[in-house]
Amino acid sequence: MLLTLEGPTRTQVFTRAQLLSLPTVRYTTEHAQLHRTFTYEGVPLRDLAVLGGFAGRDMRLYASNGFVTTIRARDYLEAPIMLAHTANGRPIPVLEKGPLTVVLPPDPQRFPARLYGAAWVWYVERITPAP
Amino acid sequence: MTSAPLVSWWVRLREVVLAALPAVLTVVLLLLATQPAYQTLIHNGNGWTPYAYQALAQDVLAYQVAQLDPRQGGGQRQMKYEMALSSAANPGQFTMLPAVEAHGDARLARIEALLRQNTAASIAEAAREAIRLNAQAGDFANETRVQYVQALEAMRRALIGTALITGILSMLLTVRVLLLWRAERERRSRREARQREALSLASHELRRPLQALLFASDLLRQADTPEQREHLLSLIEDSVTQLARRADLTNLQDLYMDVNLRLTRPDLRPLVQRAAGGRVRVQVPAEPVLWPVDVDRLRQIIENLVENALKYTSGPVEVALATPGGRPTITVRDFGPGIPIDLRERVFLPYERGSHAPAQGQGLGLPLVRRYARAHGGDVTLEDAPGGGTLARLTLGEPPRPEKGQDTPKGRETR
Secondary structure, eight states, rough: OOEEEOOOOOOEEOOHHHHHHHHOEEEEOOTTTTEEEEEEEEEEHHHHHHHHTOOTTTTEEEETTTEEEOOHHHHHHHHEEEEEEEEEEEOOOGTHHHHHHEEOSSSSTTHHHHGGGSSSSSSSSEEEOOO | OOOHHHHHHHHHHHHHHHHHHHHHHHHHHHHHHHHHHEEEEEETTTTTOOOHHHHHHHHHHHHHHHHHHHTSOHHHOOOOOOOHHHTTGGGGGGGHHHHHHSSSSSOOHHHHHHHHHOOOOHHHHHHHHHHHHHHHHHHHHHHHHHHHHHHHHHHHHHHHHHHHHHHHHHHHHHHHHHHHHHHHHHHHHHHHHHHHHHHHHHHHHHHHHHHHHHHHHHHHHHOOSHHHHHHHHHHHHHHHHHHHHHGGGHHHHHIIIIIOOOOOOOOOHHHHTOOTTTTEEEEOOOSBBOOOOOOHHHHHHHHHHHHHHHHHHHEEEEOOOOEGGGGGGEEEOOOOOOOHHHHTTTSTTOOOHHHHHHOOSSOHHHHOOOHHHHTOEEEEEEEOOOOOOOOEEEEEEOOOOOOOOOOTTTTTTOO
């Protein structure tokens, strides 16, 4: 089991296989902290919010190393921000901030690194709506 | 003739620039004022936080704990190791790393090397090194915060200064506009006063020829001989000519204000002799007195002086032309009570009249006489006559000749 998705009414648990079966988005971009370019595949946060039953609310993401941040609904609804599970066709190793890591589309105007650095959440293990 | 549009263009440009000055100055000053704060922000990593260093220390410590914790499985332990290594081996995620490393001995590369050794001792040392690096980051963050605060304070001072400068500038511009407006108003009121004065003088000087005209035309009805009629007709002609010359309404400024003379060089004797008659006795030299004068203006001078003497006294009036020192002098002497000393200069100011002045009259005759006398390069003064009465003394000088090609005197207002 890789991900826990907590909604207002129920909590769902996803294995890698289950995540792979969800709608997938795919684009190539440079990772904000690794500064290396990958072709990422993953589930759009928008779809995860719908699945969790809190689409339109800000999303809170927890990492297994204790990190936590909030991504605004306006951002994940308008842009294909994804929870990536695959990089360059392979599962993402921990050394490359996997197995689940948030990836933002390559749009420096919309997502300048200095303001959105914290949105690239590594080691994601739990997602909840922000209260 | 191209200078006038150029000047007006320049004036217009100057006014536009002055009007835009506060706005331009505000923008420039604000750009300058915000520059240090902006530079500090950019220079210090633009939104930098020490979190990456803190997270590294936590990840290394978490791995150290996992090594010691028998409940954690091998997979979990390996994951913690890779998490720590993924950061330690990736300098790119540490913003301002050289600056942070400059704040102490701890080095990221050393943490990575210790992690890769992966022994209990090396991991413990890596944890200590990571904690030290984190402390250096905290120190750097503190220094950055001080710089931010200083930059903010500098910006605050600059903003207040800018507001002060532009405020004062706006105030000065407003004062300037007020002063310009007041100067324009004063200029207009002076112009109007001059026009009124010219009109009053014209009306004053028209009175005598008009009276002569009425008098002559009245006598003409009763004239018996052709000689009498001829004489009266010439009087009428003369009066009409004088009326025409004194009442050129398009030229009142030249006639009465900035006196513009039409000079000839006549014999002055007949001009003085005209005044003879009634109570007036005239005395002229035997030789001709030739002098450059404006005949009409000199006639008005003599008329006014004689009229004043007749109006203010009831005795005889003596007019004399002499040339002491080569300069023609015309004196008009009466046998009245005289003029107090304190009044002798004041009567040359417009609308000032003697204490026992008759009801009619505006006090314009003597001011005009002085203006004409000075235009002729001379002057007129009042003094006590020997044996009582007043002596008005007109001295003629060399009238300044108008410069070639210059129709109007300098300094004259044309609007």
